[in-house]
Amino acid sequence: MLPAEDLVYVADSAYCPYGIRTPQEILERSIAMSEALFSMGVKLTVVACNTACSVALEELRTRFPLPIVGLEPAVKPAIGQTKSGKIAVIATPATVSGSRLKKLVQLHGGEVEVRLVAAPGWVDLVESGEIRGKAAREAVETLISPLLAEGVDTLVLGCTHYPFLRGVIDEITGSSVRVIDSGEAIARRTRDLLDWGAMRRNHGHKGALRILTTGDAAAMSDICSRLLGVQLKAEHLPV
């Protein structure tokens, strides 16, 4: 959606997963990541993590004088699209047990039956680049098959890691099940804000991707290359 924009991606790998950390730690790390990005002169940030958004979004907006795009699980679009009246939101254990997702379901659920399903191992699969093998297939199948048997026809991917498992998910669900994540909505919101401020770069420049990690750069390079299917080189961010 924004092919001419340069993108800096920061992975706080040294503190992953956020789901096991205290709100204070998550806030502290979110501020540190944001400071690193702002010191590089970015014009807008996306907090591309449901857990970090739930904890830190408003505080970041108070601290940094730039637009900050947040996200939440795509419960509403899923509810608008189900035909069977049964949807499932697949998320990290922390998101499933938190109040934010429950409030979303209460707000938009109506007559639709919404299953909230924790997917404990999925982030690790993605973080290790294991998105196509037997382990991924088994983990996805174990979780999704019972949902399909119950008549769920729409799956919400409620964690920003999960879209990388989309290939395996689609294999198992087939074309009869809709799979929805927040990616397009976030990209659209980002584009809208850039357009509002006449800050969108839309000339011929081909946007570059820069990848930073607070963890091991070589490991991150491998994983990103595997996930995105092109050769990529990550840099270490000492924060």
Add this chain to the structure above:
Amino acid sequence: MLPAEDLVYVADSAYCPYGIRTPQEILERSIAMSEALFSMGVKLTVVACNTACSVALEELRTRFPLPIVGLEPAVKPAIGQTKSGKIAVIATPATVSGSRLKKLVQLHGGEVEVRLVAAPGWVDLVESGEIRGKAAREAVETLISPLLAEGVDTLVLGCTHYPFLRGVIDEITGSSVRVIDSGEAIARRTRDLLDWGAMRRNHGHKGALRILTTGDAAAMSDICSRLLGVQLKAEHLPV
């Protein structure tokens, strides 16, 4: 902070207070108010209500391609300023019983003792323009005196109506107690976003204030004139 900007204020008086409404109603009304504002060509909106922010903020950001400033009770600044280690957040019953305020306290509270205090009648006092008389004084005193006796030295006004009671609050608390609301932080965030997009009007123009209400325009004119101390004329918004 933004003296050259024209301001349109919409009061959803016909549905006030939001605290007694369902999340679905609050979302519906927030969308209706936002649509009215956007159809007038505003360049940015502030959702100046804690209850509406808690329910509708992210959904509004998905629907409208403009910056939308939200707010939350100023718990963090209060915690940074207390010397006695005891603060109180005064808010509507709905905000006090909701999870959003509790999460804020959990996030920022630390060693500080935070009292959450519901102020059932305060919104009505402001809505009726009774911000200086005996009723206001009694309502404020009843609520605040016990807090002062307990050693609370910082009060957070956790509802956007309460700053209008500031005169009476200051009389009762004296200069030893800090009183904090979200107004300045919201104004600053608004200014920052306008500056980011080079959308701030900062030449000699004197900003106009337009007041709309979904309720009775004559009553609203009276109340606004009383609250702001200048003669104002509200218009009816049939939404």
